[in-house]
Amino acid sequence: MENIRTVAGICRSNGIPFFLDACRFAENAYFIKKRERGYADVPMKTIVREMFSYADGATMSAKKDALVNMGGFLALNDDVLAMRARNLLIITEGFPTYGGLAGRDLEAIAQGLEEVLDENYLHYRLRSVEYLGERLVAAGVPILRPPGGHAIYLNARKFLPHVLPQEFPGQSLVVELYRTGGIRSVEIGSVMFGRNDSRGVFVPSRMELVRLAIPRRVYTQSHIDYVIEVVLEVFGRRESMKGYRIVEEPPMLRHFTAKFAPLG
Ligand SMILES: Cc1ncc(COP(=O)(O)O)c(C=O)c1O
Incomplete structure (x- = not known):
């Protein structure tokens, strides 16, 4: 306030x-x-x-x-x-x-x-996001802290330090979460905010994040436990993960519709 x-x-x-x-x-x-x-x-x-x-x-x-x-x-x-x-x-x-x-x-x-102003609803909502955050932090997964109310933000720059910002570490993590466990997340990093300056030099986003936004009134604790399992499985093999390149992008708001290909 x-x-x-x-x-x-x-x-x-x-x-x-x-x-x-x-x-x-x-x-x-x-x-x-x-x-x-x-x-x-x-x-x-x-x-x-x-x-x-x-x-x-x-x-x-x-x-x-x-x-x-x-x-x-x-x-x-x-x-x-x-x-x-x-x-x-x-x-x-x-x-x-x-x-x-x-x-x-x-x-x-x-x-x-x-x-939505029912405190029992809000308590369950915020607690389940916090629980996801606690479990990921306990396993050493880098996230933004403290957790917010609707989402956990994975820190892709720390998760994949070997993937350069221009190779889109957040996008790599988004793809891997989906392929491994069907978890849909969103990159909030250099796909969304990176740009080329007037000389064509790549300027990365200040942060490379992946948002796990949690739908409300949908998930039980066992769903959240499943998300934790999948993130930890991906975390376990993070060193073998590679970056991506953009193969098609619109002139504006590329994060909505760009197409990517994995780097070799
Ligand atoms: C704070 C905030 N504002 C706006 C939006 C976008 O809402 P919409 O998809 O209805 O445009 C979001 C989506 O997550 C949000 O978190």
């Missing part, structure tokens, strides 16, 4: 509107309750209301903390801006009362926003 308050203050004093990417609002609110002094006994709804009170608006991907399969929304305090957004919505997506979604989906979002 202190972080939100500080950033909101900086934005306000510089005349910049402050928007929350609110899609993990409930997980973050629960971290505030668990970790931040003075919030242990504050009800979840009160914490969430305080978070949003500092913002001028929010974007929400409802697939996350609204617990639904699809949809989202834009929230704005500025009525004039809201009117312009609403008019744009009508000509692009659909009428405001159904927000470009089926009415059923809007009702599911409303229900999800209620259910």
